[in-house]
Amino acid sequence: MRNIYEAVASNKRKSTLVIVFFIAFVTLAIYFISFAFSLYLGYKPSAFGVFGLALIISGFLCFFSYYYSDRIVLAISGAKQAKRNDFFNFYTVCENLALAAGLPKPKIYVIEDSAPNAFATGRDPDHAVICATTGLLDKLNRTELEGVIGHELSHIKNYDVRLQSIVAVLVGTVALLGDWFLRIRWHSSRDSDRRGNIGMIMLLLGLLFAILAPLIANLIKLAISRRREFLADAGSVAITHQPRGLISALKKIAGDLEPLEAANKATAHLYIVNPFKGKDSRAVSRFASLFNTHPPLEERIKQLETML
Amino acid sequence: MTVVIIAIIAVIAIWLVFTYNFFVSSKARIKAAVQEIGNQLKRQADLIPNLEEATKGYLRHEKGIFDKLTEARKAVAEAVKSGSIQKMADASAKVSSLIPDLRVVVEANPELKGAEVISKLMDELRDTADKVMYARRLLIDLTADFNVKRVSFPSSLVASIFKFEEQPGLITPEDEDVTKVKKEELKTPKISI
Numbered sequence: 199m200r201n202i203y204e205a206v207a208s209n210k211r212k213s214t215l216v217i218v219f220f221i222a223f224v225t226l227a228i229y230f231i232s233f234a235f236s237l238y239l240g241y242k243p244s245a246f247g248v249f250g251l252a253l254i255i256s257g258f259l260c261f262f263s264y265y266y267s268d269r270i271v272l273a274i275s276g277a278k279q280a281k282r283n284d285f286f287n288f289y290t291v292c293e294n295l296a297l298a299a300g301l302p303k304p305k306i307y308v309i310e311d312s313a314p315n316a317f318a319t320g321r322d323p324d325h326a327v328i329c330a331t332t333g334l335l336d337k338l339n340r341t342e343l344e345g346v347i348g349h350e351l352s353h354i355k356n357y358d359v360r361l362q363s364i365v366a367v368l369v370g371t372v373a374l375l376g377d378w379f380l381r382i383r384w385h386s387s388r389d390s391d392r393r394g395n396i397g398m399i400m401l402l403l404g405l406l407f408a409i410l411a412p413l414i415a416n417l418i419k420l421a422i423s424r425r426r427e428f429l430a431d432a433g434s435v436a437i438t439h440q441p442r443g444l445i446s447a448l449k450k451i452a453g454d455l456e457p458l459e460a461a462n463k464a465t466a467h468l469y470i471v472n473p474f475k476g477k478d479s480r481a482v483s484r485f486a487s488l489f490n491t492h493p494p495l496e497e498r499i500k501q502l503e504t505m506l
Numbered sequence: 507m508t509v510v511i512i513a514i515i516a517v518i519a520i521w522l523v524f525t526y527n528f529f530v531s532s533k534a535r536i537k538a539a540v541q542e543i544g545n546q547l548k549r550q551a552d553l554i555p556n557l558e559e560a561t562k563g564y565l566r567h568e569k570g571i572f573d574k575l576t577e578a579r580k581a582v583a584e585a586v587k588s589g590s591i592q593k594m595a596d597a598s599a600k601v602s603s604l605i606p607d608l609r610v611v612v613e614a615n616p617e618l619k620g621a622e623v624i625s626k627l628m629d630e631l632r633d634t635a636d637k638v639m640y641a642r643r644l645l646i647d648l649t650a651d652f653n654v655k656r657v658s659f660p661s662s663l664v665a666s667i668f669k670f671e672e673q674p675g676l677i678t679p680e681d682e683d684v685t686k687v688k689k690e691e692l693k694t695p696k697i698s699i
Contacts, residue, residue, distance in 0.1 A: 203650070290633045297542070298640035300535070300648070340632075439643070 202436045205505050209429040216425050217361075220418045224368045227411035228252075231375045234404020237397055238382060249375065256370030264363035268305070268320045268327040277307035277329050287340050291347050292328055298437050299351050304328045308335070314451045317469045318350035319359055326354040337454070338447050345434055345444030349470055352433025358426050365422055369415045376408035417488055424493045431498055432505070441505045448502075452495045471495065525655075525664045532652040536673055539645040546638045553634060561627045568620055574604055642676050649675030 232249040263270060282289040289306060296303045304318070304326035314334035320326035328350050338346065353359070435441045451471045472492045487494070578601045585593035652673050656665045664670075 286629060286633075290636075294633070294636050294640045297637065298643045298647075300539075300644050436647075437643070 202432070202439065202505055205432040205501075206429070206436050209425070209432045213422070213425040213429050216418065216422050217365075220365065220368070220415070220422060223411075223418060224372055224415060227372050227407045227415065228375060230400070230403045230407045231372075231379050231411065234401045234408075235375070235379055235382075237400055237404070238379075248378070249371070252371045252374040252378070253367070256374055257367050260363055260367045260370060264360070265321055267359055267363075268325055271317070271319045272307055272327060272329065275309055275329065277309045280306045280308045285335060287343060288330060288335055288347075291340065291343050292351075295344060295347050295351050295437055299348075299355055301326070301351060301355055304351070304354065308332060312336075314338070314454055315469045315471060316346050316350055318353045320354060321359060321363075322357065323354050328354075333454075334451070337450055341440060341443040342447035342450065343443075344438050345440065345447045346470055348434030348437040349430045349444060351437065352430040353426070355433065356426065356429060358430070361426070362419075362423065365419050369412070369419050372415045373412040376412045379404060379408040420489060420491060423491045427492050428498070428501060431502060435502065435505050441502045445499055445502050448495055448499055522664060525661045526668065528655065528661075529652070529665065529668070529670050532648060532655075533670075533673070536645065536648045536652065536675075539641070539648050543638065543641045543645060546634075546641045550634045550638060554631065557627055557630055561623055564623050565620055571604065571607055574607075575601075578604060646676050649673045 228249050235248045280288055285306075285308060288308070292306050293303055301323045304320065304323075305328070307327060307329040309329060309331045311331040312333040314331060314337050316328070316330040316334055318326065318328045328347065330346070334346070335343070431444065434444050438444075448471070472490065492498075578597065581597040581600055582594070585597040653675075655661045656670055656672060
């Protein structure tokens with residue numbers, strides 16, 4: 199039995215741990231790859247030139263998707279703004295929970311799709327958007343809806359979109375660096391530096407990181423995503439004080455195996471439950487489960503039930 | 507070496523500023539949260555009597571029509587039983603006179619029925635009560651954050667230097683009643699409608 203405050207604090211600690219580990223790993227990877235790069239190219243290993251370039255490119259690519267995340271996601275999902283008259287429960291639940299969380303009321307949208315799901319996006323609480331499918335609004339009662347919206351609002355409150363964007367920039371930087379390093383032509387000696395022992399070791403390390411680091415960085419990024427989902431679940435209970443609502447909502451959504459048409463791989467991580475469910479989603483092997491953006495539903499329900 | 511010391515002092519100073527700002531801004535937010543509760547209570551006080559009147563008005567109006575319809579139906583049944591043509595003509599005229607009224611009701615609210623009106627009223631009532639509850643919850647959470655920071659180390663140092671007091675939050679009567687369960691409350695309540 200855990201109380202709600204302890205649950206939120208514990209989730210925050212674990213999430214911070216994963217993020218710190220991620221930053222440490224990325225720093226190491228960038229260091230080794232850039233070092234090896236500069237060794238190979240023959241200039242003194244200051245390393246910041248190549249790294250800086252990779253960072254700028256990666257940052258530039260990710261910036262627009264972060265800054266306009268609300269408009270982009272709405273455009274590709276075909277969502278329409280929800281009015282109080284048509285969607286009384288959805289509208290008033292968002293209003294009430296935003297009040298309880300101390301956030302400004304987010305913009306509210308609806309997607310016409312019978313698969314139940316919901317997502318939240320936006321670069322900060324002032325530009326936040328919550329979107330739900332008509333399938334979700336039909337299938338859940340008001341208390342369950344409060345659980346789901348509480349989860350989404352927690353994502354907004356914890357600045358998860360911003361976090362994921364920064365993480366994506368760093369993963370992109372590592373991936374770019376690794377990619378470039380692997381593509382330079384490995385012809386014969388050009389500089390005596392490279393033939394020294396330390397030089398060889400650094401080159402080898404750089405190579406190792408160039409191959410493995412993008413994959414490992416991606417895996418850590420997914421681990422961060424899963425940790426933040428747990429934190430959002432705990433945050434939802436902290437706002438509504440009704441874990442039963444979210445538990446029964448998750449069970450209802452899990453029981454529905456229909457894949458969501460509007461979702462695609464780029465937006466999958468934003469939804470409350472992974473929109474790509476298939477028959478084999480239950481029998482996913484341990485290794486493949488490392489690539490999940492969301493923790494398994496049974497695990498989430500178990501965590502929530504400790505707060506009852 | 508001096509650089510390290512300066513760096514450490516700088517970090518501590520920044521932390522001090524952040525912690526102090528947290529305390530004072532928290533206090534301001536708590537005040538705002540108290541006002542928000544007042545805001546929601548006022549909304550409740552304004553809305554519910556008006557909702558009540560509107561619903562009663564509609565139901566009365568509807569009831570009026572249904573009463574007249576029932577009367578008219580009874581008159582028609584009687585007329586048919588008695589077999590008198592005049593009575594039947596009168597009764598049918600009575601029913602016809604009700605049609606303009608019915609048309610007004612149906613055209614004004616093509617989908618509203620009495621049950622739906624009541625259900626909307628109940629929804630609004632629940633929503634209003636929810637809003638008051640959530641406004642209170644925000645106050646409770648803000649106060650909890652403030653009070654926890656006030657007593658945990660190291661922010662407790664800042665709190666004692668600047669003499670920040672414990673915030674009362676949502677004032678609940680601390681006498682016997684709130685934390686105890688009375689014997690009558692142990693029984694399951696029964697509803698009688």
